[in-house]
Amino acid sequence: MLTTDDLHASVSDPLLDTMNFLNEITTRHPDAISFAPGRPYDGFFDVEQVFTHLRRYLRHLEETGASPGQVRDALFQYGPTAGRIRGLVADSLRKDEGIDVPPEAVVVTVGCQEALLLAVRALHAGPQDVLLVASPCYVGVAGAARVLGVGTAPVHDREGGFDCAALRAAVLAERARGRRPRACYLIPDHANPRGTTMPLTTRHELLDLVAELDLFLLEDSPYRMVSPGPRIPTLKALDRDRRVIHLGSYAKTLFPGARVGYAVADQPVTDRAGCTGLLAAELTKIKSMVTVNTSPLSQAVVAGMLLAADGHTARLNSEASAYYGDTMRTTLRRLEECFPPERRRALGVRWTRPEGGFFLALDVPFAADNAALTRSARQYGVIWTPLSYFHPHGGGTHGIRLSTSYLTEHDITEGTARLARFVEAEAAGGGRPLR
Amino acid sequence: MLTTDDLHASVSDPLLDTMNFLNEITTRHPDAISFAPGRPYDGFFDVEQVFTHLRRYLRHLEETGASPGQVRDALFQYGPTAGRIRGLVADSLRKDEGIDVPPEAVVVTVGCQEALLLAVRALHAGPQDVLLVASPCYVGVAGAARVLGVGTAPVHDREGGFDCAALRAAVLAERARGRRPRACYLIPDHANPRGTTMPLTTRHELLDLVAELDLFLLEDSPYRMVSPGPRIPTLKALDRDRRVIHLGSYAKTLFPGARVGYAVADQPVTDRAGCTGLLAAELTKIKSMVTVNTSPLSQAVVAGMLLAADGHTARLNSEASAYYGDTMRTTLRRLEECFPPERRRALGVRWTRPEGGFFLALDVPFAADNAALTRSARQYGVIWTPLSYFHPHGGGTHGIRLSTSYLTEHDITEGTARLARFVEAEAAGGGRPLR
Numbered sequence: 065m066l067t068t069d070d071l072h073a074s075v076s077d078p079l080l081d082t083m084n085f086l087n088e089i090t091t092r093h094p095d096a097i098s099f100a101p102g103r104p105y106d107g108f109f110d111v112e113q114v115f116t117h118l119r120r121y122l123r124h125l126e127e128t129g130a131s132p133g134q135v136r137d138a139l140f141q142y143g144p145t146a147g148r149i150r151g152l153v154a155d156s157l158r159k160d161e162g163i164d165v166p167p168e169a170v171v172v173t174v175g176c177q178e179a180l181l182l183a184v185r186a187l188h189a190g191p192q193d194v195l196l197v198a199s200p201c202y203v204g205v206a207g208a209a210r211v212l213g214v215g216t217a218p219v220h221d222r223e224g225g226f227d228c229a230a231l232r233a234a235v236l237a238e239r240a241r242g243r244r245p246r247a248c249y250l251i252p253d254h255a256n257p258r259g260t261t262m263p264l265t266t267r268h269e270l271l272d273l274v275a276e277l278d279l280f281l282l283e284d285s286p287y288r289m290v291s292p293g294p295r296i297p298t299l300k301a302l303d304r305d306r307r308v309i310h311l312g313s314y315a316k317t318l319f320p321g322a323r324v325g326y327a328v329a330d331q332p333v334t335d336r337a338g339c340t341g342l343l344a345a346e347l348t349k350i351k352s353m354v355t356v357n358t359s360p361l362s363q364a365v366v367a368g369m370l371l372a373a374d375g376h377t378a379r380l381n382s383e384a385s386a387y388y389g390d391t392m393r394t395t396l397r398r399l400e401e402c403f404p405p406e407r408r409r410a411l412g413v414r415w416t417r418p419e420g421g422f423f424l425a426l427d428v429p430f431a432a433d434n435a436a437l438t439r440s441a442r443q444y445g446v447i448w449t450p451l452s453y454f455h456p457h458g459g460g461t462h463g464i465r466l467s468t469s470y471l472t473e474h475d476i477t478e479g480t481a482r483l484a485r486f487v488e489a490e491a492a493g494g495g496r497p498l499r
Numbered sequence: 500m501l502t503t504d505d506l507h508a509s510v511s512d513p514l515l516d517t518m519n520f521l522n523e524i525t526t527r528h529p530d531a532i533s534f535a536p537g538r539p540y541d542g543f544f545d546v547e548q549v550f551t552h553l554r555r556y557l558r559h560l561e562e563t564g565a566s567p568g569q570v571r572d573a574l575f576q577y578g579p580t581a582g583r584i585r586g587l588v589a590d591s592l593r594k595d596e597g598i599d600v601p602p603e604a605v606v607v608t609v610g611c612q613e614a615l616l617l618a619v620r621a622l623h624a625g626p627q628d629v630l631l632v633a634s635p636c637y638v639g640v641a642g643a644a645r646v647l648g649v650g651t652a653p654v655h656d657r658e659g660g661f662d663c664a665a666l667r668a669a670v671l672a673e674r675a676r677g678r679r680p681r682a683c684y685l686i687p688d689h690a691n692p693r694g695t696t697m698p699l700t701t702r703h704e705l706l707d708l709v710a711e712l713d714l715f716l717l718e719d720s721p722y723r724m725v726s727p728g729p730r731i732p733t734l735k736a737l738d739r740d741r742r743v744i745h746l747g748s749y750a751k752t753l754f755p756g757a758r759v760g761y762a763v764a765d766q767p768v769t770d771r772a773g774c775t776g777l778l779a780a781e782l783t784k785i786k787s788m789v790t791v792n793t794s795p796l797s798q799a800v801v802a803g804m805l806l807a808a809d810g811h812t813a814r815l816n817s818e819a820s821a822y823y824g825d826t827m828r829t830t831l832r833r834l835e836e837c838f839p840p841e842r843r844r845a846l847g848v849r850w851t852r853p854e855g856g857f858f859l860a861l862d863v864p865f866a867a868d869n870a871a872l873t874r875s876a877r878q879y880g881v882i883w884t885p886l887s888y889f890h891p892h893g894g895g896t897h898g899i900r901l902s903t904s905y906l907t908e909h910d911i912t913e914g915t916a917r918l919a920r921f922v923e924a925e926a927a928g929g930g931r932p933l934r
Contacts, residue, residue, distance in 0.1 A: 065767060065769060066766055066767065066768045066769070066778065067768065067769045067770070067771075068768060068769070068770045068771065068781070069624075069771070070622075070624060071621050071622065071624055071768065071781055072620050072621055072622075072623060072624050072785070073624065074620070074784070074785055074788065075621060075781040075784050075785060076770075076771075077784070080784045080787070083787075103576060103577060104576075106568070106571060106572055106575060106576060109571050109572075109574075109575040109576075110571070111557060111570060111571050111574060114553070114574060114796065115550060115553070118549070118550070122546060133541070135546060136541060136544050136545070136546050137541055137544075139544075139546060139549060139756050140541060140544040140754040140755065140756045141538060141539075141541060141544075141754075141755050141756060142538060142750070142755040142756070143756070174609050174758075174790040174794070175790060175791050177788070177789065177790055177791045178789065178790050181788070181789055185507050185509070185646060186506050186507055186510060187505075187506065187507075188507060189504075189505060189506055189507050189508065204788065204791070207787065207788030208788050208789070210788065211620060211647075211785055211788045211789060212646075212647070212648075213647075213648060315577070319575040319576075320575065320576050320577040320795075321574050321575045321576060321577070321578070321794065321795040321796050322794060322796055323609075323790065323791070323792065323793065323794040323795075323796075323797075324794075331501055332500060332501065333501045333502065333503060333506065334500060334501070334502045334503070335502070335503045335511075336502075336503065336504070336511075343501065346503070346506055346510040349509070349510050349512070349515045350507070350509055350510060350646055352515070352518075352642065353509065353612070353616070353639065353642030353643050353645065353646045354612065354613065354616055354643070354646060354789065355609040355610060355612055355613050355758065355790065356610050356612045356639070356758070357758065358758065359609070359756065359757060359758040359759075359794050359796075359797045360755075360756040360758075361549065361756050361757055361758075361794075361796065361797055361800060362758075362794045362796055362797055365796060
């Protein structure tokens with residue numbers, strides 16, 4: 065009989081238990097309004113799109129000179145490990161983001177999660193190497209590191225956002241412990257879970273700092289193209305020293321069901337023979353041992369969508385961006401109404417005010433743990449995500465994350481009202497167990 | 500500037516260089532006949548199948564009660580990490596293989612490679628844990644272990660096939676070194692690279708032995724359903740003690756472009772709280788940190804194919820199996836003609852005689868290394884794979900693998916004739932560098 069102690073430590077990760085708990089709560093309370101899932105709104109999806117986009121890509125292959133046999137093989141056979149559609153991805157990055165890299169700098173991956181895993185694996189060579197993680201942060205980064213046995217250390221946000229001084233302090237502290245920080249993972253735009261966006265000046269400051277500290281940045285930016293309004297340039301677009309590995313996802317801009325993401329890694333790497341290639345080629349080697357290649361079928365549908373938009377995924381998502389902007393603004397407005405300024409101050413409730421993305425975070429005057437979540441779901445019919453889930457190194461005990469992407473206006477209005485009643489009750493001591 | 504020494508050791512794996520070398524040789528000699536790629540023959544593929552199978556699965560969802568919104572989400576949204584089509588996979592395993600497990604024992608993966616990675620990760624908890632690998636073996640198993648930093652040790656074939664005494668000896672030797680062997684990876688049917696198949700008596704003996712030694716088996720069987728003739732039961736079908744984790748691939752039976760495989764892991768696992776689940780659930784946790792889930796789009800096409808065949812992938816592949824049987828028999832017959840018995844003995848050439856699968860191996864009287872391969876491609880117009888590639892722990896220096904799956908009868912006839920001329924020349928000393 066196996067026990068979990070016989071298995072790799074990653075299966076006993078408390079993170080996974082908490083995520084399982086969230087799934088269970090959601091299943092057990094199907095009528096609750098859930099601010100938990102970070103999924104795209106599916107009202108824009110249409111089954112026929114898949115067929116149309118697939119046909120468009122196949123036609124494109126024909127029109128660019130592929131024989132019928134080559135078209136067939138592009139769909140059915142194993143494809144190149146780095147991906148079949150790197151050129152279209154590079155083209156789109158140039159048009160959408162001003163990220164100008166050759167196709168050879170792109171690796172097409174099974175969603176952004178694989179891109180993250182490959183980058184973390186490549187950069188961490190020995191037990192002393194450590195990955196810094198902006199905290200709070202997307203849970204998948206800690207997960208990938210744990211599967212690989214790579215150590216992590218937090219860089220805590222200060223005053224609600226990423227702080228370069230905190231990064232410097234973390235690097236120095238890790239070095240003092242004999243560890244070698246290799247990279248820092250962060251989401252500069254509309255970050256999961258707090259929705260904060262890094263100002264342009266901080267971006268420049270950060271790029272200077274990582275060059276000074278000899279560090280790489282893993283920039284994850286899934287929400288940029290599905291957010292309204294102007295965009296601050298990505299770290300990668302500003303990256304003059306090739307310090308940034310840009311991690312991309314089509315889950316939000318196209319659709320999650322394709323499971324297609326990418327890494328942009330244009331860093332030169334020299335091997336022992338003195339030959340120089342790109343870091344992307346090294347990530348590709350690792351990918352060949354993880355998933356061999358990304359489904360050519362999925363790539364074909366994604367390619368059809370990119371062709372339809374002539375590479376401009378921002379334009380493709382104008383309607384979705386407006387929708388997400390509306391749900392975010394509605395949520396913020398309802399929160400204002402539910403917690404007028406005076407009441408807010410009295411309760412000690414405050415929240416972030418993102419201008420885009422899927423998430424915002426609330427500070428609450430009680431421990432927002434699984435027990436509180438259970439009470440919220442059972443007694444108030446509203447589900448949210450404890451912010452502590454996004455603090456794998458501890459913290460976030462009195463915070464909750466609200467996802468605004470998936471709900472209708474009606475559900476937001478009703479859901480925030482329920483949330484307010486729950487918060488009031490908890491603040492009044494309703495959550496304290498009787499003694 | 501990065502160097503490969505700054506990166507994880509897996510990127511400097513000599514294995515990868517050899518595979519790259521093979522790709523380069525193939526690109527540099529496009530007119531050479533190549534016995535290298537282990538790809539399915541693509542003459543059976545038809546682009547319209549993808550559309551038909553996708554429609555069939557969507558119709559199936561409707562017919563089994565899904566609302567239009569649920570059908571749409573099944574294709575577009577994130578799906579369950581363990582897969583959306585586990586029930587169909589379990590049904591097919593029951594019909595094809597007599598492997599009778601509940602859907603909960605199945606994890607749908609991004610090809611068999613991810614299934615292998617997840618199983619190796621789960622079973623190896625600490626630095627003392629070691630994976631045994633039947634040798635020679637598929638290169639991907641050594642690759643997955645290296646990415647994860649898991650140590651491996653070979654179990655060398657004896658007299659052309661897997662030998663239980665060699666496994667026992669390897670386990671005892673590893674234990675004497677203070678290491679803990681956890682599992683043994685092998686391909687019991689038409690193994691890559693030698694095409695050998697394990698007899699039924701050995702299967703029973705092996706299952707008894709691993710129960711005695713407290714070891715798991717990672718059974719990989721990609722070629723069974725695309726091989727002609729009767730099949731010996733899988734280890735999993737004979738597995739009474741739940742010692743076998745069965746790794747599956749649809750790359751050969753359906754098509755590589757879907758990148759859909761699976762793991763069957765029905766081993767009970769007890770956690771610290773005393774709750775018991777299946778090993779599949781633990782693999783699912785790891786998968787959530789590697790690829791999150793397998794493309795629902797790819798799963799939908801695979802599901803459509805399984806539905807079309809009512810789960811019988813063997814029946815679906817009857818034409819392909821006959822084709823591969825023909826190409827294998829043709830290759831063997833041409834080798835007999837090129838190397839008549841007397842000449843064969845004089846040269847010291849011999850080969851395996853598989854009854855199915857994609858591969859056979861030749862022993863040759865010279866070092867079949869990259870230099871020899873270069874001469875073969877350049878001067879004789881024929882490409883093969885050095886058998887040493889499949890011996891990551893050393894060995895196989897005087898062997899070559901021939902893949903028979905991808906070539907036409909004409910190419911096989913011409914290719915074996917070229918190969919014979921090359922072998923004769925090498926044996927006559929033609930390959931020795933001048934001094």
